[in-house]
Amino acid sequence: xxxxxxxxxxxxxxxxxxxxxxxxxxxxxxxxxxxxxxxxxxxxxxxxxxxxxxxxxxxxxxxxxxxxxxxxxxxxxxxxxxxxxxxxxxxxxxxxxxxxxxxxxxxxxxxxxxxxxxxxxxxxxxxxxxxxxxxxxxxxxxxxxxxxxxxxxxxxxxxxxxxxxxxxxxxxxxxxxxxxxxxxxxxxxxxxxxxxxxxxxxxxxxxxxxxxxxxxxxxxxxxxxxxxxxxxxxxxxxxxxxxxxxxxxxxxxxxxxxxxxxxxxxxxxxxxxxxxxxxxxxxxxxxxxxxxxxxxxxxxxxxxxxxxxxxxxxxxxxxxxxxxxxxxxxxxxxxxxxxxxxxxxxxxxxxxxxxxxxxxxxxxxxxxxxxxxxxxxxxxxxxxxxxxxxxxxxxxxxxxxxxxxxxxxxxxxxxxxxxxxxxxxxxxxxxxxxxxx
Numbered sequence: 395x396x397x398x399x400x401x402x403x404x405x406x407x408x409x410x411x412x413x414x415x416x417x418x419x420x421x422x423x424x425x426x427x428x429x430x431x432x433x434x435x436x437x438x439x440x441x442x443x444x445x446x447x448x449x450x451x452x453x454x455x456x457x458x459x460x461x462x463x464x465x466x467x468x469x470x471x472x473x474x475x476x477x478x479x480x481x482x483x484x485x486x487x488x489x490x491x492x493x494x495x496x497x498x499x500x501x502x503x504x505x506x507x508x509x510x511x512x513x514x515x516x517x518x519x520x521x522x523x524x525x526x527x528x529x530x531x532x533x534x535x536x537x538x539x540x541x542x543x544x545x546x547x548x549x550x551x552x553x554x555x556x557x558x559x560x561x562x563x564x565x566x567x568x569x570x571x572x573x574x575x576x577x578x579x580x581x582x583x584x585x586x587x588x589x590x591x592x593x594x595x596x597x598x599x600x601x602x603x604x605x606x607x608x609x610x611x612x613x614x615x616x617x618x619x620x621x622x623x624x625x626x627x628x629x630x631x632x633x634x635x636x637x638x639x640x641x642x643x644x645x646x647x648x649x650x651x652x653x654x655x656x657x658x659x660x661x662x663x664x665x666x667x668x669x670x671x672x673x674x675x676x677x678x679x680x681x682x683x684x685x686x687x688x689x690x691x692x693x694x695x696x697x698x699x700x701x702x703x704x705x706x707x708x709x710x711x712x713x714x715x716x717x718x719x720x721x722x723x724x725x726x727x728x729x730x731x732x733x734x735x736x737x738x739x740x741x742x743x744x745x746x747x748x749x750x751x752x753x754x755x756x757x758x759x760x761x762x763x764x765x766x767x768x769x770x771x772x773x774x775x776x777x778x779x780x781x782x783x784x785x786x787x788x789x790x791x792x793x794x795x796x797x798x799x800x801x802x803x804x805x806x807x808x809x810x811x812x813x814x815x816x817x818x819x820x821x822x823x824x825x826x827x828x829x830x831x
Contacts, residue, residue: 422446423826424460425797425819428469431805433476433768433788436760438805443474445795448824453791467819467831473804475763476787477518477542477796477822478811479770480746482667482688482735485509485544486526486581490741491702494560498579505530508743509541514828515747516798516817517542519786521605521774523646523667523737524550524558525581528602543783543822545774547607547646548598549576549583551591551634556625557613557648558582588633591626595637595645604777606638610647610663611654614710615703621671621710624654628661635662642778646688650714652676659685664776667735670694670717672724681728686773689725690737692745692752694718702740722756733773734766747812754808762808783823797821799831 423445429438430453444452444460452458460466488504489496505526512520522531524547531544552558554567560578561567568575568584575584575594585594595606608631612621619625631645638645639662646665647658652673655666659679665686672680672687680687694715703711725732736749753762771787786794799819802810810816820828 421824422460422464423467423795423821423824424458424464425467425469425474425799426457428472428474428799430789431473431475431760431763431767432790433771434764436758436764436805438473443789443795443797445797445821445824448795450789450791450793450795453789467799467826469799472818473800474789475516475798475800475804476767476771476789477798477820478516478766479519479521479734479774479787480512480517480542480736481521481733481770481773482523482690482737483512483520483743484525484737484739485512485520485522485530485541485743487739488741488743494578494740501579501581504741506539506541509534509539509544511743511814512542512746513540513820513822514817515814516800516811516820517746518796518798518820518822519543519545519771519774521545521735521770522547523735524548524607525578527580531602540827545604545777545781546602547605548601548603549581549594550607550609551583551585551594551598552609553626553630554584554586555618556623557609557611557616557619559584559616559618563617585626585630588629591630591633592637595634599637599641599643603643604780604782605643605665606634606645607667608634608645608647608663610649610658610666611651612710613648613650614707614714621650621713622653624657628657631658631661631663641780643780644776646686650717655680659683665773668694668714668737670714670721672717672721674724677724677728677730681730684731686731686733686776687721687725688733688735688773689718689721690735690749691718691722691756692748693737695752695755698742698745731769731773732765733770734762735770747814750804750808750811759805759808763804786823795821795824 425443486505528546533539534541550558612619612623644664647663651671669687786796801816
C-alpha cells in the first residue's frame, strides 16, 4: 500500500477513535438541585454546587446566579457525592493468570481497559498498590489515556522467595547472576539486603512513585512463601522507610499475620495492606502509631476466583479469609483508619462495585461512603509533598471538583453503586468525564 494511502487510513482511524478520549470541558459548571453527600456527614443537604477552573468555588443551599458562560447540569434531586477513591488498586496486573507472562503490550491494553472502567464506575482517584509504572499516571494526566488519577507505587518490591517473586522455580536469581532485578516486565523488583532496598525505593521515586509498596509477609497467589513467613528483615524495612521518608512519603506493605504487621509497624511502615490475621495486641499497636489498615472485604468474603488456584493456594486463601470478621471488629474497636480498597487483579477489576455491597454487611451506607471518599483521601495525602493534586475527597469550597451524580439512593441501598449505570455523571478536576443523563 502506498505511503500516502497508509497515512490517510491512519488519519481516518484517528478521527474515528479520537472522540472516545474527548471530555466535556467548560471552565465553569453549575450542578443544580442536588442532595449533597459532602464526604463526611451522613445527612444529605439540598443544594447547588458551582465549579470553576477545576475547583469547587461555591456550595449553597440557595440558588446560585450565573452567566451564560456557565454550563448548567440539572441534578433533579439526585445524590451528588465526591468521586470515589480506591486505595488498593492494581491497574497493571489485570491480565488473566494464564496470560500473565505475555508481552507487556497486553498488560498495557488491560490497564487502559481497567482505568476506563474505574472512571465510569465513579472512581476519580486510585492509589495503585504496586506493579504500575508512573508513566500510566502521566498518560492519564496528559489526556492520552482515559481513567482516574493515579498515585503510583511503581514496581512491587519483594525479597527473594517473597510475595512478589513470580519467577519460575528453575529461573536463576538475578541478584546472584548480575542480571536485572526486574521481572514480569518492570512490574516486580527483587531486593535483598539494605543497599538493594535503598536502591529499589530510590529507583521507584525517580520514576515518579508517590509512595512505596513492599511485600511484608506471605501471600496467597505467590508460590514460594507460606502465609506465616516474615518478609523482609527489620534493617531492610528500615532502609525502605528511610529512603521513602527522605522524600517526605511513606511505605505501604502487604501483610496478613500479627507477627508480620508488628515487625512492619515497629520499623516505620505506615499502611498495612490486608491485615486479616491480626490480633488484639497488634491492633492496639497499629492504633497507637496511627497506622492505616487498608483491607478488602469483597475479595475475602467469598471463594470467587479460587477455582483458578491450586490446592496449596486455595488453602492459603481459606486461612486468611477466616480472619475477616475479627479484623473488622478490631478496626471498629480501635478506630483504625481503613479507607476503601478492592485489590482486584487478573481481570477482576469489573468487580470493584461489589466492595460497596460487601462492606454494607459491617458498616452503614454512610460509613462506607465516607471510607470511599474523605477517609481514603486522607490516606492519599500521606504522601505529603509528592501529592501533585492538592485536596479532594470532600465537597468543600476550594477543593478539587471530583464529583459523581448518582441516579438512585446509595445511603439507603449501597448495591446501587455496584452498577456503573447508576453513576450518570463523573467529573474529575472540573472536567465532565461521563454524562449519561
